[in-house]
Amino acid sequence: MKRRLTRRELIKYGMLGLGSITLGSGAYRLLSQGASSARADEDLPRTPIKFTPFTQALPVPPPKQGVTTPFTDGRHCVLPSVSGLTAPKFYTVQLRPVTQELIPGFPQTVVWGYDGMYPGPTFRVNHNEPAIVRFTNNITGVNTIVHNHGGHTSSESDGSDSVFPSQVTGPGQSKDFCYGNIAPINPATHNQETSDFASTQWYHDHMMDITGRGVYMGLAGFYLLKDELEAGLIANHTLPADAYDIPLVFQDRVFDANAQLVYNPGANEFGGWLGDVFLMNGKAQPFFHVEPRKYRFRLLNGSNARWYELTLSNGQSMLQIGKDSWLLPFGVNRSSIRFGLAERADVIIDFSKFPVSPNSVVYLNNILQQNDGRGPGGTSRPGTSLLKFIVDLPLNTNVPDATITANAAGDQTVTLRPNIAISPTEIVRTRNFEFDDKDGWSINERRFDPNRNDATPQSNTAERWVLENDGGDWQHPIHIHLEAHQVQKINGRTPPVYQSFKSDTTQLGPDGTAEVFIKFRTFAPGRWVFHCHNLEHEDNAMMAAFQVIP
Structure with a gap:
């Protein structure tokens, strides 16, 4: 690397005369000078803990529940002035440190969680039903602000302290964020452009200069939206039912011998921090039981610096139905899907051809090689298995399977969400x-x-x-x-x-x-x-x- 550190960067991360940082007990704990911490651009940092993969179940974050009773303290934030809005729902989210088992057999890892869980609870919200979310920061010594990534929001609720510093949420403070859950408004018609209505957003810490630390510690979760069009696609069984719609964030982490997170971005001059343990929804290389049917997975690259290219171990294609926050107009078969940081892919994986058996197994693999923050290199097959699917659940015949398929080559008939191109x-x-x-x-x-x-x-x-x-x-x-x-x-x-x-x-x-x-x-x-x-x-x-x- 050739980039020169500034003194501001050195001071910010405590690198003047100090070693690497282990993140535990809700705050930084400094390792002694000379403690082992390999530079990411010379060799990947190594976690000394050994574990057997695919021995723990994939966690699925629970849905966040809102109420209709307004907050009573007189605060307000900006909601869109548009016809059709219903009364808002109100949500409270507590940011706090918690211990959680990320590596099987090591339940004591300290993370920061929305509502004390990593990943945070999943918001599932409806079109035209605004959400007013009160985030309360109970993390000692840490300022936070929440960004709803992919959201169409006011500047006040966008979650960028650099342009709206009054929304910074210090320790012991709470701040309200208003999410209209609308599509952008056409200025000519004053109607919403429902072709631009989102489906798959995510929320995460966005505090200037320390976003990497906040996300690395666990401050991330899904924010999923549904409008009349998407609800219709589910109701007519084009798309899988909600019970078969699984948010899935993949991230990489480094742990010390005590299973605490290690974050040392200055070791490679802030080029990008890579881990060597792969977490899916906050669990290292888990398994997931499925029925022989189509499942919808909202795939999110939530890593700090690692890119991924995902394949299925049996060579089967995945049907991509969405990119980032939005549904595509039609499904596209993909033999592999490459993700940059923060990118999402809404995909369908079809398990219907598998016999129901504990031996019916397929892995979700990452075939992309990356050794430093510059970005990925080449691919290597079969790659690293991140998640084990076991097709051993009996088919629930009371819920019809989804019927979505890919269009034929060259056929751009809209089967999902129409797209209006900018001319x-x-x-x-x-x-x-x-x-x-x-x-x-x-x-x-x-x-x-x-x-x-x-x-x-x-x-x-x-x-x-x-x-x-x-x-x-x-x-x-x-x-x-x-x-x-x-x-x-x-x-x-x-x-x-x-x-x-x-x-x-x-x-x-x-x-x-x-x-x-x-x-x-x-x-x-x-x-x-x-x-x-x-x-x-x-x-x-x-x-x-x-x-x-x-």
Whole structure:
């Protein structure tokens, strides 16, 4: 690596004269100088604990329950002014440290959890039913703020302290976040663009400079939405029933000999922290019992710096029905699916051809090799098995199996959610953003300044943004808040069909470029951010702010 650490970075992570950091007891515990902690760019950090994989069941985060009784203390946050909204539901979430068994046989790992669990509870919300969520921070010595990733929200509730610092939630404090659960509003008709309504969002800590630490400690969960169109697809059995809809976040972690999380981003000059233990929904290499039917999995790369390419061990394809927050117009068969950081893939896996038997087994494998934060290298098969599916549950004949299949090659008949493409004639301006590592992570050779607007698009217009990676062999997944963007070209070429519709995070490969169209439909004025979602890059100034102006 050639990037030089700033003194601010050294001080922030305690690297002046100190060793690596073990995260336990709700706060940092410093290992002695010279404690073992391999640099990620020289050799992967190693967990000394040995365990037998596939001996613990996959946890499925419970649904978060809301109430209709309003909060009574007079606080308020911005909800959209749009017809059709029902009365909001109110939710309370407690952030607190807790011990949890991540590695089989080691129940004492300290994590930070929403409602004291990692991952946090899953929100399952409905279109036009706003959610007002009160987050209370009970983590000693740690400021937090929550970002609903992929959400169409006001600046106030977007969860970016760099542009809305009053929403920072300090220890012992609580703050309310308002999620309208609407689609963006068409300024001409004043109706919601339901083609842009989301399905698979996630929420996570987004505190400036320390997002990587918060997410690594466990502050992440799913936020799933359903509108009339998707409810109809479930009701007519095109998509699996809710009982067969499983959120699945994959992450990598390093543990010390006491099964405590180790996080030492300065060891590789904040290039990106990799782990060597793979967690699925917070459990190391678990198993999952399934029926012989189609299941829907909301796959999320929730790692700090690791990319994945997933395959099934029997060579069977997966049917991708969604990219990031949004359903695709139709299903696309994928033999493997590569994920950059924070990306999601909504997929169908069909177990219906398996006999019901404890011996009917298929593994979800990661075939992508990665040795440092620069990004992935090549693939290697069969790869590392992350999750074991066991097809040994009897088929529940009271619930029909889903009927969704892939379209024939070249057939773009809409079977899921229609897509309305942004037309080139709508574009009013082109902006160029260069992501590089000149004297630290930067965009257009400027490190992040929360007081500076790097773009000022006009409300209800569309722009072309050209995202360019000038960081050599570094790879950067770029996340733009507020709105979906539509990828037009990747490295000058038309993107694959599954990347051709809506995204909130787009991969930039080495020296790569992406041309995207994006609209700025806001229901309240404000500022938002965009950034690399390698969390160590984000924490170290590879971020920019934009203000949507009237």
